[in-house]
Amino acid sequence: MASTRPHFFLIYLLPLWLLSALAAAEERYREVEISAPYIELQTGPGRAFPAIHAVGRGERVEILKRRTDWFKLRTHKGVEGWVHLDQLSENLDHQGEPLHLDAPRMDDFSRRRWEAGLLGGYFEGAALLSAYGGFSLSQNLSAELAFSHALGNVSSQLMADINLVAQPFPEWRISPFFTIGTGIIHTRPRSTLVQSEDRTDQTANVGLGARLYLGRRFMLRGEYKNRLVFTSRDDNEEYSEWKLGIAFFF
């Protein structure tokens, strides 16, 4: 009898809970009053999709969802379709004020809260892949968590780091930064070349780089790092790495 309980939960309660969650999510949408002569609703979120309906001045529509720069609208007659940000932002909200739709600009880049990105580069001649996420503590200072994978001919290294990043000029389009951090490095020697054990060491790194704001919520990011590995042997190792990639912010 006890073994049927999880099944009961999965079959009956989970769908009920999901349905109620969905129902709760469908309560209110933002309203727009069309103040342009008309807007056209398209069948899909892209410029190629055909227009199926025109909404005239004075009509009210609800914004159901957004995908990239496209908004899905519903008229009071229940017709649904997609419209581009440029066309929608010319209209008024339900209180007759200009719409403030989120179209990120340079200011938002300077005041970003979260950022994440993917980078590629070189780590002592080996290919390097890296992913990171960061949180801004202030306009000038952010904390980042980064994972990197270096793929060399002799060995591969997995690295995890916590970094503190300082940017003295957040309002610049090309904004330089300095970084300092610590983490671990796990080295896996290539099985076909050398008979050696995997090892994990602590590392510390310093670096400098720059972010270039590309537009909307995207930026180019490049950086150089000098990494010190505290090995269990007599000598510490020093590596240099550089990487370049794309990042986005929220």
Add this chain to the structure above:
Amino acid sequence: MEIRYRFLLLKHRPIRRSVGFWLLMALLPWQSLSAAGGMENGREPVILPDLDRREIVEPEIDTEDFEISLFAGVLSIEDFGTNPVYGARLDYHLSEDFFLQADAGYSRASKTSYELLSGSAQLLTDDERDFTYYNFSLGYNLLPGEVFIGKGRAFNSHLYLIGGVGNVTFAGDDHFSTNLGLGYRFLFTDAFALHLDVRDHLFNSDLLGEDKTTHNIELSAGLSLFF
């Protein structure tokens, strides 16, 4: 109240007494002033402040730029046969044209024809037959459009090109890899889609003696959810 004031004023210790006294002296006039100000000497104020505040809490617009999918298919591991492959992908749609993708997959190599013919010779141990990969890729929606099923149903679809870099762990080693592919996205609804993908994972391997670029072609089908 009175008991408390008496306590403050009549307590014998001089410091307490003076603190309580000055506290009362400081508070009482302000209380009477603010009471008088509210009433404006018993008359209604001439100008009423506009307290009819507007509702400023706007419902958030649900943004669906992320897409998560699970897929299954077959992967042809060069020299090691064609095997089932499973994996997951996470897409971030940058615009209607471009998207970023992080994906990971798992397969398991079967035996080479040499291993099968020789009978007992093993090129790889059991653990070394695991084939795992991950990629960071950029995709481009090539042919957006609608497909029609029956008379009255239209579905949105895209053909997309995708390419990127990543890692393949096979035969106990990590290999830098590149991938190139073509995919088809069929949207049942705005948030739910079917994917059909052909992807080539390329990496250099010296497993069979000479160093060569191996092509590992994957055919897969997946289901995705936008969120």
